[in-house]
Amino acid sequence: MSEAAHKAHDAGYTKMDAYSPFPIEEVSHLLAPKRDPQALIVLLSAILGGGGLFALVTWFNTSPYPWNFAYPMNIGGRPNWSWQAFIPVTYEATILLAGFGATFGMILLNGLPRMYHPVFNVPEFARASVDRFFLCIEATDPQFNRQQTQRFLEGLNPLTLAEVPHDQTIHPATPRS
Incomplete structure (x- = not known):
């Protein structure tokens, strides 16, 4: 995770977030905003x-x-x-x-109250708090290009690579009949 975050930061990506089962100090320094207002x-x-x-x-x-x-x-x-x-x-x-x-x-x-993030729609993300590490590069990043970013992330040899859907609506559970 640390190596992937460093490579993404060195490649110029600034709007990214990391999800892991425990805090990783060197990754949090890369993701922190440069100037806190x-x-x-x-x-x-x-x-x-x-x-x-x-x-x-x-x-x-x-x-x-x-x-x-x-x-x-x-x-x-x-x-x-x-x-x-x-x-x-x-x-x-x-x-x-x-x-x-x-x-x-x-x-x-902090962008609150934001009770929902589209990354929760990715099925693999359910294991983020158990035993998986996720690096999410947002599409609003100035360096983001869908094909180039996908090639860059594939070069990091991830277990899986998933695109987060842009749908930000909360899908309620369907009632049982």
């Missing part, structure tokens, strides 16, 4: 949460307009823009939106 999503969510709430609280307390929802509060003789009082709620909003960004960013980056 998750940290940037969390950072931007935290900045949006903290900065947005700080601006909102500042506007609520310093707005010169006599609107009923934006009025200055004189609490304890402090000035209207007492930024130290805004820090606890700003901190909480920063953490809350960073958590939301991490959760929803992970869900979107």
Whole structure:
């Protein structure tokens, strides 16, 4: 599996996935995305949460307009823009939106909710978690050409070679009569 994944990576294939009964460290490094945007999503969510709430609280307390929802509060003789009082709620909003960004960013980056993948239609794939190793090169790969990719995979001497159907509809079990 490791040798096949290295050869596919060296041949220029980037959109591929490996399935095995146990994790293979060197294969996972080849399949991992080069740049993970998750940290940037969390950072931007935290900045949006903290900065947005700080601006909102500042506007609520310093707005010169006599609107009923934006009025200055004189609490304890402090000035209207007492930024130290805004820090606890700003901190909480920063953490809350960073958590939301991490959760929803992970869900979107993982392509969830995807309960079904067309590779499950291949009969041989049922043994992927038992004793077989599978390397799947996707048709959306820029290097993919059906004939060339098939010749390349045949050169790796696999036990079987199967084409994954593109049908992405879930076929429900037929009811018994």
